[in-house]
Amino acid sequence: MNAGVIAERIPNRKAKEIYELICRQTTISKTELLEQSGMTVSTLTRLLEELTSQGFILESGFGASTGGRRPILYEKNSAYAFIFGLEISRTLSKLVLVDLGMNKLDSRSWTMTAEMTPEVLIRLIVLEAHSMLERHGIVKSMLLGIGIGAVGPVDRLSGTILEPSYFQAKGWKHVEICRLLSEELGIPAMLDNGANTAILAESWHQRTQSFKHLLYIHAGVGLRSSMVSEGKVIYGAVDMEGSVGQMIIQTDGVAHRNASGNYGALESYASLYAIEKAARSALKQGRSTMLTHFVEDPEQVTYTQVLEALKKNDPLVVEIIAEAATYFGIGLANLLNILHPEKVILGGPLIAGGELFFQTATQVAIRKTYYYPAYQVVFSKGQLGEEALAMGAAVMVMDQLVRL
Numbered sequence: 001m002n003a004g005v006i007a008e009r010i011p012n013r014k015a016k017e018i019y020e021l022i023c024r025q026t027t028i029s030k031t032e033l034l035e036q037s038g039m040t041v042s043t044l045t046r047l048l049e050e051l052t053s054q055g056f057i058l059e060s061g062f063g064a065s066t067g068g069r070r071p072i073l074y075e076k077n078s079a080y081a082f083i084f085g086l087e088i089s090r091t092l093s094k095l096v097l098v099d100l101g102m103n104k105l106d107s108r109s110w111t112m113t114a115e116m117t118p119e120v121l122i123r124l125i126v127l128e129a130h131s132m133l134e135r136h137g138i139v140k141s142m143l144l145g146i147g148i149g150a151v152g153p154v155d156r157l158s159g160t161i162l163e164p165s166y167f168q169a170k171g172w173k174h175v176e177i178c179r180l181l182s183e184e185l186g187i188p189a190m191l192d193n194g195a196n197t198a199i200l201a202e203s204w205h206q207r208t209q210s211f212k213h214l215l216y217i218h219a220g221v222g223l224r225s226s227m228v229s230e231g232k233v234i235y236g237a238v239d240m241e242g243s244v245g246q247m248i249i250q251t252d253g254v255a256h257r258n259a260s261g262n263y264g265a266l267e268s269y270a271s272l273y274a275i276e277k278a279a280r281s282a283l284k285q286g287r288s289t290m291l292t293h294f295v296e297d298p299e300q301v302t303y304t305q306v307l308e309a310l311k312k313n314d315p316l317v318v319e320i321i322a323e324a325a326t327y328f329g330i331g332l333a334n335l336l337n338i339l340h341p342e343k344v345i346l347g348g349p350l351i352a353g354g355e356l357f358f359q360t361a362t363q364v365a366i367r368k369t370y371y372y373p374a375y376q377v378v379f380s381k382g383q384l385g386e387e388a389l390a391m392g393a394a395v396m397v398m399d400q401l402v403r404l
Contacts, residue, residue, distance in 0.1 A: 003188040006145055006400035010056065013404060014039065015047050019056055020402040022074050027060050029071035048074065055080050056401075076100060082138050084129060084146035084185075085394030087194060088121070088177070090166050090221045091349070095125055096390045097132045100144075100398060102204065104387070106132045117171040118180075126184045145188035145400075146181055147393030149197030152224075159191045165258055166221050190396055194389045195224035196233045198382075200399075201392030202345050203228045205383045215341035216382075217244065218389075219328065219350035221272050227339060245271070247331050270328035270361075272303045272349060278320045279306050289316035307353050318356065325350075325357040329364025336369045336377060343378040347388055351381055 010016050021036055022028055034044055051057045058077045062070035078101030087094040090112060097106040108128045110116065133140070151164040159178025178189035199216035206214075218224040223245035227234045245267030246256075253264025257273055268274055283291060283298035290312065294305045309317040332344070350357050362379045366372055384391055 003145060003190045003397070003400055006188055006397065007403040010051075010054075010401055012047070012050070014043065015051060016402040016404065018044065018047050019051055019076075022051075022057055023076050023402070025075075027073040027075045029073055031071055033074070078103060081144040082136075082142055083144045083394040083397045084132075084187075085197075085390040085392070085397075086125065086146060086148045086181075087197075087389035087393065088148060088150040088161070089194060089389065090151055090164070090168075092386075093121060093125075094387075094390045095128055095132075096387065096394065097129075097136065097138075098391065098394045102201075102391060102395065102398070104391070105136055107387075107390070108132075112168060114168040116169045118175045118177070119171070120169075122177075122180055122184065125181065129185055140186060143185075143187045145190065145397045146185060147197065147395070147397040148177055148181070148189065148191045149194035149389040149393040149396075150177065150191060152193040154191055154193055156190075156192055159189060161191070188397070190393075190400070192233075192393070192396055193224070193226065194218065195226040196235075197390075197392030197396055198347060198384075198388040199226045199228050199345065199392065200233060200395045201384050201388045202382045204392075204395045211343045211378075213339075213341045214343050214345060215335060215339060216345045216347065217332070217335075218348040219270065219346065220348040223267050223271060223331075224348075225335070227341065244331070244335070247334060249327060249330055249334075266327065266331040270324045270331065270350070275306055275320055275324050275350075276301060276303055278324070279317070282316055282320065287316050290314050291317070303349065303353075310354055310356065321354075321356050322360050325360035326364050328357070329361040330368060332361060332365040333368035336365060336375075337371075340371075340375060341377065343380060345380050345382040347382055347385070352386060 010019060017037060018033060021033060055077055057074050060073045060075040062072060078099040080100050083098050085096045085098060092109055093112055094107060094109045096104055098104050110124060150161050153162045155162055159176060161175040161177050163173050178191050182189040195216060195218050198218060199214060202216060203214055212230055214228045216226050225244040245265060246262050247266045248262050248264050249266050250264035254268050255263055256265050256268050279291060279301045280298045290309050291301055291305060295301055306317055310321060346358060369375060382388055
């Protein structure tokens with residue numbers, strides 16, 4: 001089902017402009033809307049009446065008086081419609097149900113095991129989606145659509161996951177995920193790279209703040225990045241999934257785990273794979289570490305076990321994490337020197353694993369940023385954490401309401 005039907009819900013271009021202004025605020029007065037839109041009083045009044053009667057916005061009380069009558073305040077009607085947001089990643093997939101205010105009503109996660117083929121996951125998603133609707137008393141006509149943030153590369157226009165790497169299960173090649181879910185659920189479906197949906201969520205969550213240029217990096221099995229300028233995702237000529245991971249930081253460095261990857265690529269030094277590889281190598285060398293209590297075979301060491309040792313300040317693990325974070329910080333500094341974002345949001349398993357990686361990486365990045373301290377950048381783990389990809393997929397669908 002074509003996502004274009006969502007944009008048709010508000011057919012008037014000027015009404016879309018007013019609705020978008022209201023959505024970007026918690027509440028806003030008619031006077032403020034006049035100042036920000038540049039419309040005449042009569043035009044604005046008519047549009048507000050239309051949006052209110054159609055259920056898109058609500059009158060939400062009165063603002064403070066500036067000498068005359070207290071102004072009526074307007075806000076988005078969060079209960080006008082509901083949206084599914086779906087994350088499909090290499091280690092975890094997650095479905096959330098939200099209202100138009102991006103308030104999460106329900107969620108469900110699945111571990112991406114070797115059995116989690118596209119067919120299996122889609123069946124689970126459809127069953128859970130119907131269960132969520134039943135639990136919350138939501139009929140299908142109240143659904144705006146489903147947004148999908150997936151591991152790339154993806155083809156956004158055709159709604160296809162192309163040829164992602166490192167899925168444990170087979171079958172994740174050229175999956176027409178939008179068509180399949182739209183047919184099963186009977187609602188519009190949209191797809192984008194998960195890094196792009198994550199930054200959409202964070203940008204929307206911080207919509208009342210002054211940051212205009214945001215950079216997002218997801219650090220996990222691979223490295224993914226995206227950037228928002230003036231609330232809009234910046235797209236290249238092709239889906240740039242994983243491109244940041246191929247940044248060369250050591251020209252005579254190690255080979256990439258993927259034969260098509262670059263020698264000395266950032267991903268080979270700062271990723272779940274790189275940390276597991278370093279831990280396994282240290283065990284084979286006979287280094288002293290509590291990891292020896294977790295496994296008999298060094299090849300069986302996992303990132304989860306590395307984190308367990310990190311929580312107990314195992315010296316070897318601290319060394320491994322700090323080294324990976326240092327390389328990550330160097331790559332981050334390269335991005336800062338080129339893109340100069342106002343704020344950098346870091347997410348993914350490496351960031352969620354503890355403060356050591358985040359603090360080491362950001363400190364290295366600051367020291368290697370060319371214009372520092374004249375150029376000040378804010379680092380953050382984001383407001384939404386591991387919910388960002390799925391929530392951002394829902395934001396992507398919501399944004400279609402104001403699409404021209």
